[in-house]
Amino acid sequence: MTDSKEKLFSDFTAPTRQEWRDKIEVDLKGADYQKKMVWRTNEGFSMEPFYLKEDVDKLPLVNALPGEFPFVRGNKKADNQWYVRQNIKVTEPKEANKKAQDVLNRGIDSLGFRLPGDMVSKENIETLLDGIYCDCVEISFRTCPKHVLELTDILLAYYEQKGYDKEKLVGGIGFDPIEKILTKGKDTTAMLAVAPQLVEKLKNYPGIRCVMVHSETLANSGAYVYQELGYALSWGKEYLEQLINAGVDADLAAKKIKFYMGIGGNYFMEIAKFRAARMLWAQIVKQYKPKCNCTCQMVVNAATTTYNMTIFDSYVNMLRSQTETMSAALAGVHSVVVTPFDAPYEVPTDFAERIARNQQLLLKEECHFDKIVDVAGGSYFVEELTKAIAEQAWKLFLAIEDEGGFLAAALAGSIQNALNETDKARHANAGKRKEFLLGTNQFPNFNEKSEGKEPLGSVCCCNTATHQTCEESSIPALKTSRLASDFETLRLTTERAAKQPVAFMLTIGNLAMRQARAQFSCNFLAAAGYKVIDNLGFPTVEEGVDAAVKTGADIVVLCSSDDEYAEYGIPAYNALKAADPKAIFIIAGAPACSDDLKAAGIENFIHVRVDQLKTLQELNKKLGI
Secondary structure, three states: OHHHHHHHHHOOOOOOHHHHHHHHHHHHOOOOHHHHHOEEOOOOOEEOOOOOHHHHHOOOOOOOOOOOOOOOOOOOOOOOOOEEEEEEEOOOHHHHHHHHHHHHOOOOOEEEEEOOHHHOOHHHHHHHOOOOOOOOOEEEEEOOHHHHHHHHHHHHHHHHHHOOOOOOOOEEEEEOHHHHHHHHOOOOHHHHHHHHHHHHHOOOOOOEEEEEEEOHHHHOOOOOHHHHHHHHHHHHHHHHHHHHHOOOOHHHHHHOEEEEEEEOOOHHHHHHHHHHHHHHHHHHHHOOOOOOHHHHOOOEEEEEOOOOOOOOOOOHHHHHHHHHHHHHHHHOOOEEEOOOOOOOOOOOOHHHHHHHHHHHHHHHHOOOOOOOOOOOOOOHHHHHHHHHHHHHHHHHHHHHHHOOOHHHHHHHOHHHHHHHHHHHHHHHHHHOOOOOOEOOOEOOOOOOOOOOOOOOOOEOOOOOEOOOOOOOOOOOOOOOOOOOHHHHHHHHHHHOOOOOOEEEEEEOOOHHHHHHHHHHHHHHHHOOOOEEEOOOOOOOHHHHHHHHHHOOOOEEEEEOOHHHHHHHHHHHHHHHHHHOOOOEEEEEOOOOOHHHHHHOOOOEEEOOOOOHHHHHHHHHHHOOO
16 A cells, blocks of 8 residues: 555656746736735735645744644644633622533533622632532632632632542632733732732642733734734733742743633634744743743633624624634634623623534534644644744734833833724724625625614623723723724614615616626615615616605615716716705716716715725715714
């Protein structure tokens, strides 16, 4: 068999890079290779459309094995198991315990309790954990940093009372005061002194980590992949140095740090991000001369992002979170939280939470993602992408180090300002449809109504609404708003208007062009919540205008070919102006005769180069909405 394989391979000559390039050039039929084929990422680097073995052979870490330093291929050798986690916000301990026991019987093997600081007590912890075998599932807690030592003492006393084997307990006690600097603009520097005490209390519990890096906060604030990764590494290094400088052994310090990272919608980019994260973190920890390479392992809980979730067409959120979960699972993370699809507008229902659980169970039980380590390893594209993201994130990491480290940069506000600028740019790109949001700025559901759905705020561990700060501060804070929020505000405003605007497609002329432009215009205008009326076509503009007026159209869109707009544009505009002076006339496209059309009084044009959001906002103003 081996001989026949070798003979088969020898019968074929591998194409060279130039031969591949020549074939692509032929298929492009004169189109520009750089514009059509090269992916210019938001991360600041470009990716070629194809790579060869010789490209990957040059990468220094491509032959690293799973479970071995620098862990680019994962922390495990035998399988790709991960914890299926569900977070539970505790408002009443007995009800939270009931819910926890229920979900443990439905496939969950990791619980994350979000416990308000004023509810930390021995009685509440005993109620929460009643009937739960803490040595069989992962148990994590998050509470106000001011109460974390109290919580730890209560938990450890509970574990001692129950006689649990310290080696078998897995979980976390979330302590991340730096996050409040970013999200609240609150100087929590004084609370960093708690970290060494916390680590000391948990030094005999190897499976419980307590110093957390919540970079998922950055992902949910609009951070690009390289930004989340670069900042997360600097954030983790800040905690590592704080602990070591306080006298904590480097091995113990590194083994008590855990990363909570977001998962964005860019499928391959996210796979590469987690692979690059493990590699770079291992290199950072290695500089502190740990006694064992196992100390260099990065432990990551990944959560699907809320940044790209939507209120309208919310079931699409399931598709988003499914591909995001696949990215994290294939990349070999420690645990995954799938955010329920209805989280942007309501406290998740039982149905939404069940779907979120099953999304992970499906990947395990039906797709067997938990069986094979580093499926993406060896893919020329993924290996190159891992390298490119690592390089870009490392540049950012070094830039933060030059500012004095993550804490100094956060207190100065440079991190928050940079991410707020990114968020602003991404919102602008969504407005121009450079970033697509299915069901929002692209292919909206024409007939959907909000049915009372409103954007839902969240509450921090201090029981404080996220749009408020815990105290006044001059430190900038992250401005978090979902990417779809501007379109949702627009659509909700339209929905509350006394009358739903009607947009009528006056289709005429070239069949292919009028249909294409009518479809584009319907999608464009329906994103604002307008009722759109498409048509097969009219023989004359007069008949089209008559039909539009009969429907009570507020907007009439002329849909034809560029060449025919010179013939139909002005007559259609004049006919509409005479029949209904209040109606808004729009040309679908940017024809060469635009100047002539504008000179005749035509003001409105919609096409792929206009800012969709601003155009719709201006139309609403003209409509008196």
